[in-house]
Amino acid sequence: MSALLEIVDLHVAYGKVEAVHGVSLTVDEGSIVTVIGPNGAGKTTLLAAIIGLLPSRGDIVYAGARVNRISVEERVAQRLCLVPERRELFAAMTVADNLELGAFHRHRARDRTLGKTRDEVYQRFPRLAERRAQLAGTLSGGERQMLALGRALMAAPRLLLLDEPSLGLAPLIVKEIFSIIATLRATGVSILLVEQNARAALQIASHGYVLETGTVALAGPSEEISRDVRVAATYLGRAPERSLPS
Amino acid sequence: MDFSIAVLLAQDGVTNGAIYALLSLALVLVFAVTRVIFVPAGEFVTYGTLTLASLQLGKSPGTVGLLVGLAGLAGAMEVYAAARERTWHRLPRRLAIYLLVPLSIAALVHLLAPLTLALPLQILLSVAMVTALGPLLYRVAYQPLAEASVLVLLIVSVAVHLAMLGLGLWYFGAEGSRTPAFTSASYRVGDVQISGQSLLVLLFSLLVIAALYVFFGRTLYGKALRATALNRVGARLVGISPGLAGSLTFTLAASLCAFSGVLIGPITTVYYDSGFLVSLKGFVGAIIGGMSSYPMAAAGAFLVGLLESYSSFWASAFKEVIVFTLIIPVLLWRSLTTHHHEEEE
Numbered sequence: 001m002s003a004l005l006e007i008v009d010l011h012v013a014y015g016k017v018e019a020v021h022g023v024s025l026t027v028d029e030g031s032i033v034t035v036i037g038p039n040g041a042g043k044t045t046l047l048a049a050i051i052g053l054l055p056s057r058g059d060i061v062y063a064g065a066r067v068n069r070i071s072v073e074e075r076v077a078q079r080l081c082l083v084p085e086r087r088e089l090f091a092a093m094t095v096a097d098n099l100e101l102g103a104f105h106r107h108r109a110r111d112r113t114l115g116k117t118r119d120e121v122y123q124r125f126p127r128l129a130e131r132r133a134q135l136a137g138t139l140s141g142g143e144r145q146m147l148a149l150g151r152a153l154m155a156a157p158r159l160l161l162l163d164e165p166s167l168g169l170a171p172l173i174v175k176e177i178f179s180i181i182a183t184l185r186a187t188g189v190s191i192l193l194v195e196q197n198a199r200a201a202l203q204i205a206s207h208g209y210v211l212e213t214g215t216v217a218l219a220g221p222s223e224e225i226s227r228d229v230r231v232a233a234t235y236l237g238r239a240p241e242r243s244l245p246s
Numbered sequence: 247m248d249f250s251i252a253v254l255l256a257q258d259g260v261t262n263g264a265i266y267a268l269l270s271l272a273l274v275l276v277f278a279v280t281r282v283i284f285v286p287a288g289e290f291v292t293y294g295t296l297t298l299a300s301l302q303l304g305k306s307p308g309t310v311g312l313l314v315g316l317a318g319l320a321g322a323m324e325v326y327a328a329a330r331e332r333t334w335h336r337l338p339r340r341l342a343i344y345l346l347v348p349l350s351i352a353a354l355v356h357l358l359a360p361l362t363l364a365l366p367l368q369i370l371l372s373v374a375m376v377t378a379l380g381p382l383l384y385r386v387a388y389q390p391l392a393e394a395s396v397l398v399l400l401i402v403s404v405a406v407h408l409a410m411l412g413l414g415l416w417y418f419g420a421e422g423s424r425t426p427a428f429t430s431a432s433y434r435v436g437d438v439q440i441s442g443q444s445l446l447v448l449l450f451s452l453l454v455i456a457a458l459y460v461f462f463g464r465t466l467y468g469k470a471l472r473a474t475a476l477n478r479v480g481a482r483l484v485g486i487s488p489g490l491a492g493s494l495t496f497t498l499a500a501s502l503c504a505f506s507g508v509l510i511g512p513i514t515t516v517y518y519d520s521g522f523l524v525s526l527k528g529f530v531g532a533i534i535g536g537m538s539s540y541p542m543a544a545a546g547a548f549l550v551g552l553l554e555s556y557s558s559f560w561a562s563a564f565k566e567v568i569v570f571t572l573i574i575p576v577l578l579w580r581s582l583t584t585h586h587h588e589e590e591e
Contacts, residue, residue: 051483053479053482069331069332070331070333071331071487072482072483072485072487073482073485073486073487073490074333076483076484076485077485081483082483084479084480084483087480088477088479088480088483089477089480090472090473090476090477090480090481091476091477092472092476093469093472093473093476097469097473100466100469101466101469101470101473101481101484101486102484103484104466104470104484104485104486105485107466108466151484152483155484155485
């Protein structure tokens, strides 16, 4: 397997404050990789830099080319897509219009396989098909997340960056969303998943990175990370081997 | 005031309102998509009228020079951007949009001007010419500052307004122009005389508004502009670049302004500096629409037109005062009824 995304020594500043200090990570073609870590560790900042919303120092190599200098739109056209934490849907537009715009650059390129993608998205999210004429702003939290995912899938992504897809959702819906993410890999999409819900994320990912205060504290295959005593205690809520005196 | 005068004034008000409506729509559109308060809208109006007036005299309008200059500047900026970002592959397309298209329009206008073509063709040329200035202006003056605050963009707008005002004086001179009416037809309904010109103005405006409605509701690019207005980040994430949205918006806005310039030409004498007052009236309409609602802005513009026409009958010395004072109750009403809520998700 070759690396689809390779990040080397990335520094990202958010305003004047540097939030990511020298992170390196790799996503292989066709794999799911997760970045877990506490609030404020720089996970969202990292994704914003990868998609190009924030400037960064270091190398972001996507599909064999350095993409640091090119714009967000250009990266999207190269099938690198972000589903942001805040979803960023077009609230006053219909579900169908949101999906249509998800494939904006494919429309411009007169891509003939668009109709097929749309059918697949509706098949994957039957709820969106039912509500296609409804305004995005009137959807429930879970449906919004589905629409955000569906909109990104309309771009036919090669690499999907997912920022906290479980945020603010009921446990049952989180389960549904994660099972959908897991099935996406079968369609050849690679995924970089940023999550606070470490347990669910490590279950579907092959590799994991633990990000703490802007640096990689731990990296390796998911099972190894799950077995790590400190990760287990901090992120998975499992009792450590010896309980602390209370 | 008897009935026939009231109807006459209403007719005047609706005609002017139709023209202000186009301006209001342009102002709302530009603000919603790019956060720019489009102060130079008025100059686009006067350029529209005066370009048409030049063409009718068989003269090549001075704006040809501006178009060539701006195209050259925009082209140079594109080359510089391509060199800096190393995106040479995109350069040919960009140069076609920012250099080739405007230069061809300029050449066309310059060559066809001495022929004194038929009025519809002259109108078409004037609108095309002034429309072409829109995206170039965006590229040169606004795009480099696209991320700046609303205030900075407003300052740029004022600067652009003053620059275009001065250039207007230089290109068209200080004397005013009036373009001939599209038609001299006149219809009698009972006691009331309705001029064909008023009907045509209203019809044109409504047609343009209908076209805009279809554009925003049905076409991909129209939806892309709405999406950018609704959620800037979301729009970038689906690949709609702010530059594309901005230049498209300015193209539309410039054509709306040029259209209103053509429509206003036969109604009043237009001087190089007449535009600001006209655009301010469009701005009052846009404010009534909260700078965000298109139907409300258009309705507000009609209200402004009617108010202006009736107040010119009762208190003609105060007609501008009355129209602009309207802003105060409107702002009060808006700030009391609008709930400011953070848009979640």
